[in-house]
Amino acid sequence: MHLHEAVLSDSPQGIGVLCLGAVGTLAGTALGLRAMDHEQVPRVALVSAVFFVVSLIHIPLGVTSIHLTLNGLVGLLLGWTAFPALLVALLLQAVLVGHGGLLALGFNTLAMALPAVAVFYLFQRMSESKHRSIHFFAGFTAGSSAILSSAFLISAALWVSGESFELAAKAVFLFHLAVAMIEGLVVGSTVVLLRQVCPERPFLTTPQGLQERM
Amino acid sequence: MSNVIENAGSYGASLAPTNGWCLNGVDPRTRLIAAFCFSMVVTALSSPTTLVAALGIAVVGAGWTGALTEQRWKRLIPINLLVLLLLGLLPLGGGATPVLSIGPITVAREGLVQAVLIGLKANAIVLGVLVLLARLEMASIGHALGTLGVPAKLTHLLLFTVRYLGVLQREYGRLRAAMKVRGFRPGVDWHTYRSFGYLVGMLLLRSVDRADRIVMAMKCRGFYDRFHPLDRAALTARDAWFTAIVLLVLAGLTVLEWA
Structure with a gap:
């Protein structure tokens, strides 16, 4: 769910939200870029690409289908670097698929990446714990709380930018309650798999294989 | 789905330069800035006539440059789904002049008007950006952003x-x-x-x-933090013409809105 600048530009508050989003994303991206060194660029880029490809998969939910967002997973893997990664992925979504607009890019990125960073600080330790049984729980809460927080930020932006959007804001949030459930199950399973297949390797270090093989 | 990705290499569907195609040779940087300015100006518009004019210009541009051929019209779908959602929900939010009321549900005129205006604006912006960036490779957008200070x-x-x-x-x-x-x-x-x-x-x-x-x-291969694009384009007379046309259109819209 991405907002478009045409929706938010009706009122001064909406324009304020757009500006706030742009400033927040600028700051977050600056921090994220500082946290990433040149050798990590390909890894982060591939996470962006996975995010983009996965967002095109439709998953059945009752009579309808949803698409995964996975910003919680991106947060768990990348920390602050989630900002540049999501910025790039959302730019591609705006330009190649038509999700969201160029001016709303700042707000949309902030709404996705801020929960991702929060999730990193809250659940990253838990997702790397020695007890296997917690991995799924960590992934589930990370995935579902990240998407719920994003939905909350988007609904709040709608709500702030005009009273007439109240109903739309509520609808967006309620719909994401169901999405969060599925997102949580998927991210939980992903974390379980990642921990089982490569338990020793944290994601954002310089490639280990590289140092071994040189 | 596969379509989107296969086209990711180029913003348009085909790389073959078409004869006499009017945006060929305009620098990607100029086009990016133009797309940004167009979004800014149209976002600031609010009167129905100006919005219709902006959409009209975008449609004419799309016809002229062929920006909607070869599946590219599909990029208009997501934004119009959002507009449809708003069209369904905004009129129910209450307003001074009810058009229709069935039981507890009242459809208000203000909400309908607002949703239609949002739809016009959103389509004008998306279509305008589509035209201005048509057939631009994502890679050249990346390099252009690099030279613009990203x-x-x-x-x-x-x-x-x-x-x-x-x-x-x-x-x-x-x-x-x-x-x-x-x-x-x-x-x-x-x-x-x-x-x-x-x-x-x-x-x-x-x-x-x-x-x-x-x-x-x-x-x-000795990579150290720099890519060398093969076509280091310089600004040409075409860019000047293109900029002039875009500025003229934007000035026209501004005058129509505030005069």
Whole structure:
């Protein structure tokens, strides 16, 4: 769910939200870029690409289908670097698929990446714990709380930018309650798999294989 | 879906330069800035006549440049789904002049008008940007952003992501095919969600290995934090003409709105 600048530009508050989003994303991206060194660029880029490809998969939910967002997973893997990664992925979504607009890019990125960073600080330790049984729980809460927080930020932006959007804001949030459930199950399973297949390797270090093989 | 990714290399569907196509040779930087300015100006508009004029100009532009041919019109779908949602929900939000009331539900005129205006504005912006950036490769957008002062790490991130979209798409296709031959059919159950979770995990694991190989290959070739684009374009007379036309259109819209 991405907002478009045409929706938010009706009122001064909406324009304020757009500006706030742009400033927040600028700051977050600056921090994220500082946290990433040149050798990590390909890894982060591939996470962006996975995010983009996965967002095109439709998953059945009752009579309808949803698409995964996975910003919680991106947060768990990348920390602050989630900002540049999501910025790039959302730019591609705006330009190649038509999700969201160029001016709303700042707000949309902030709404996705801020929960991702929060999730990193809250659940990253838990997702790397020695007890296997917690991995799924960590992934589930990370995935579902990240998407719920994003939905909350988007609904709040709608709500702030005009009273007439109240109903739309509520609808967006309620719909994401169901999405969060599925997102949580998927991210939980992903974390379980990642921990089982490569338990020793944290994601954002310089490639280990590289140092071994040189 | 596959369409989107296959076209990711170029913003348009085909790389073949068409004869006499009017935006050929205009510098990507000029076009990016023009798209940004167009979005800014149209976002600031609010009167119905100006919005219709802006949409009209975008439609004419689309006809002229062929920006909507070859599946590219599909990029208008997401924004119009959003507009449809608003068209359904905004009129129910209450307003001074009810048009229709069925039981407890009242459809207000203000909400309808607002939703229609949002629809006009959104379509004008999306279509305008589509026209201004038509047939631009994502890679040249990346390089253009680099020369416009975007940090090198961020443009590299963009260029790498664009480069590996297609690769990951094929990887996804292989994994999905493997699931299919084992009889996987998505449904609403725990098995489906767990399988999708493992699918995402496998995509990530394979891409980590791929990323490490990329780093090594690039080191072998002496890469140090800089790409050299082959067509270092300079601004030409075409850019001047293009800028003049865009400025004229934007000035016209501004005058129509506030005069």
